[in-house]
Amino acid sequence: MSTNVGLPVDKASVNGTSGNLALQIQNWSAAVARFKAWLDTMPDADLEIDPFSYTAEEVALLKSATNDMNTLAEVYRGLTDHTPASDMSVFVKRLAGV
Numbered sequence: 001m002s003t004n005v006g007l008p009v010d011k012a013s014v015n016g017t018s019g020n021l022a023l024q025i026q027n028w029s030a031a032v033a034r035f036k037a038w039l040d041t042m043p044d045a046d047l048e049i050d051p052f053s054y055t056a057e058e059v060a061l062l063k064s065a066t067n068d069m070n071t072l073a074e075v076y077r078g079l080t081d082h083t084p085a086s087d088m089s090v091f092v093k094r095l096a097g098v
Helices: 011-040 056-076 089-094
Strands: none
Touching: 011 056, 056 089
């Protein structure tokens, strides 16, 4: 299919999009695991003082969102099952400002 306006849709663009998405999820799932491993070493109290200065509520949000993202990454990598289904975007959306 060819168009004169907008993004081209052909084999090369489909390959580029699918390849980029595959790389993004590979990189994302590894980055989430690394970030969670670091965050797990941080006591809440340390996150509530300089240089972070998070509130207790912000620490809870950060840790909840990171746990949800890590669960999603583990499901992707086949490391865990996630049943029953749940909306793991609730806390993540708050981190993203949505």
